[in-house]
Amino acid sequence: MGDLPPYPERPPQQPPDRRTSQASQRQYSRDQVQPLAADPEEGQQIAPDAQRNAPGWSQRGSLSQQESLLMPRAFQAEEARIGSMEYPSMNTGFPLEFQPQPYSDESRIQAAEVTTSLMQRLQQGQSSLFQQLDSTFPEPPVNPLDPFNLYQTDQFSEGAQHGPYIRDDPALQFSPSELGFPHYSAEVPEPEPLELAVQNAKAYLLQTSISCDLSLYEHLVNLLTKILNQRPEDPLSVLESLNRTTQWEWFHPKLDTLRDEPEMQPTYEMAEKQKALFTRSGGGAEGEQEMEEEVGETPVPNIMETAFYFEQAGVGLSSDESFRIFLAMKQLAEQQPIHTCRFWGKILGMNRSYLVAEVEFREGEEEAEEEEVEEMTEGGEVMEAHGEEEGEEDEEKTVDIIPKPVWKPPPVIPKEESRSGANKYLYFVCNEPGLPWTRLPHVTPAQIVNARKIKKFFTGYLDAPVVSYPPFPGNEANYLRAQIARISAATQVSPLGFYQFSEEEGDEEEEGGAGRDSYEENPDFEGIPVLELVDSMANWVHHTQHILPQGRCTWVNPLQKTEEEEDLGEEEEKADEGPEEVEQEVGPPLLTPLSEDAEIMHLAPWTTRLSCSLCPQYSVAVVRSNLWPGAYAYASGKKFENIYIGWGHKYSPENFNPALPAPIQQEYPSGPEIMEMSDPTVEEEQALKAAQEQALGATEEEEEGEEEEEGEETDD
């Protein structure tokens, strides 16, 4: 079989009136011309070995029965009619039937040979074939079409040579059916080349795909079963999607009704946690009493209202997310002793984001944790002091005094007390509503100073290290807290007049010129018309303290020493007290209007908008920061609010310039005392030794000479 005949189009059991679906299935098989090359080889490998063929046959046998079950009786009857029509014609002039074949007569001659050999083989192997067939496939369900099937297996040849492939041509009136020619005939007919072609086609279809155990045949069977069961309208147009669905279903059988899919596990867990948010605390039995209690005041603000106003401005999270945040904050309020709280905003991170709540504890509540922290640091200092003392003792003992380093670490600027300055509020963060809230530590001035020098994305994990130069003193929780402090100081604004200074302020001089740091709400605030708010930046003021370059809001002279330090370091530091004067740092006082803010290059630092230009009477004034992109504030009537949603970084029109590494430290000045000299080499040492010995020997000889003389004299 030298020639590679084109693949025969033998779609199974389709009567000619279903031509359209035939055509589409033809397309399937046409696309698969490639595997054809495998076929002839397969055919040749199917040696006349009944045993090897048996499984193939049995498969075919069982499947053919499947098909028979599929086909409604009417079609089969029709096919029977057709089959019977063609059968006699096949018997007589079968070469004529193969007209559409493009190939030569050679194959026809081969076919003739094949039939004769088949006949012989059939008579030989028939009985054995039956036995094998019986054993290899399970008992088929009894159905009236059995005789047809058996008849068919009679005719199957174990042909080593696969016969000619018949190209499916709609012009041909017969439809080859897998059921063969259910023609009851007593005689054993000649095995037809047509049937052979059919069998070969079926064998091809039955070969399993490389990537799975599914064969095209089974897939088409499933697909058609599905179509016939579901009877969709216009099946041709949905054929592709049905195809995909069938394939998908084959590989994803719903085996397990009890276990959940492993992929969806985190989703379900999260949903459970969020569901817990929605349940009321205390259970439902005390419903009525609880209603009365809950209508009272909660420290949690009306987040939904704020979200609504921000939505008018085009800012903010979706409403269901806002509601979940509200519930989460309510949960926080129940867990912690909170006096007031506010939703500060959301900081986006690379792997997870942070939801930040700004919280103020009730009086006296938070000191417990503060004391623990202070004890730790004090313990550290005491240890260091001991170390210094020991060092001094050692130094006195050794002969060579190690030169003492001149460098002293810069004095640590103490962090601000809680409830004041940058640490005025406490911040809690969580990654998603429903997850537990984590408290952020207070911020130290050193952290703020360093945070100004670096620019890093947040990863979403609070304990992640911040790798940067200059090295940031802390982990991501500290960096986050520092950025929150900076953003709050720069972008928390309110309409002019909402806050006023309380009347009990002392003189400014007493506080060292640091300015007032407390304010209270103005009960007489009337609200500024929205248009005026939008027109002029002077109508908005900052109500958080500006952070000085030092890192604090109130200035502290770093050279002032506490008593402890003076006791420890008297000797060392006396020499170093030079005229180091540090200038007091001053920042803009509280409640400065926004019009005084510095410009970024030549850009205004704030942009104002009306939320809706089409209905100015009901709009809301929105202010957007250009310095910290993501910071928004709205005001309408007597209400206002701030929010920040963004990455947590400042905007700079120029590129970020990282700090350069420090200059190389100077080596110790070299003088004659520590001048390095090379060690004498071995030769030099030996030469020196020899010279010394000579000199010594010379003196000894003289002495010996004298002694000998004396000795000789005495001897005599």
Place this chain on the structure above:
Amino acid sequence: MDADSLLLSLELASGSGQGLSPDRRASLLTSLMLVKRDYRYDRVLFWGRILGLVADYYIAQGLSEDQLAPRKTLYSLNCTEWSLLPPATEEMVAQSSVVKGRFMGDPSYEYEHTELQKVNEGDKVFEEEIVIDKAVAIIPRGALFKTPFGPTHVNRTFEGLSLSEAKKLSSYFHFREPVELKNKTLLEKADLDPSLDFMDSLEHDIPKGSWSIQMERGNALVVLRSLLWPGLTFYHAPRTKHYGYIYVGTGEKNMDLPFML
């Protein structure tokens, strides 16, 4: 994002904090419908919003049958009247890339550049939009398929990525003509499906790590944000057909990205 599913898309993309106010949404719905009719587009995408100092630009794109053909860009200042942005030449691209800074919000504003060239803001908006679009417009794998005849079609049987696929960068492609595909080795190409994998995937973007993948809403939504062009948000609800991207930002590239990672 598709103009047809605008409301749902805005809801899903709201995790980044910036969206649209209700009046804008309403006007977008109507005006984009009219744009689709007038310009005979097959699909209209609302691309996003570029924040300017005085006013914001709203940008939409119109697509023809072939999804990968060059898209037409329209801009508007008030979401009701849309104008086509003029196609740009190479010179204009080069010029506007030099001018840095924020957008003003006035299309007739002229930037002065040191070489005494004036760059029109309208052109600059267009250039930025093109640049950003080429860089960061994303499509999940399987949403488009390519027929052997050439044009790319929307895949109507796209049922969404599975959860495990959705967390990988390799399941997302750049929504533009492929640039790096031909540089792949034969071995890599052998694993690709030519009808689905005909665009560049996000895996090999430089700098590495310029995309942040997150699950929001308790794993029911996967959000990709670009760190190189902050403001670009892509969302996809796994196992569903909903996906889309929106850009809300200042239109500036984050040149400090390598320091920030």
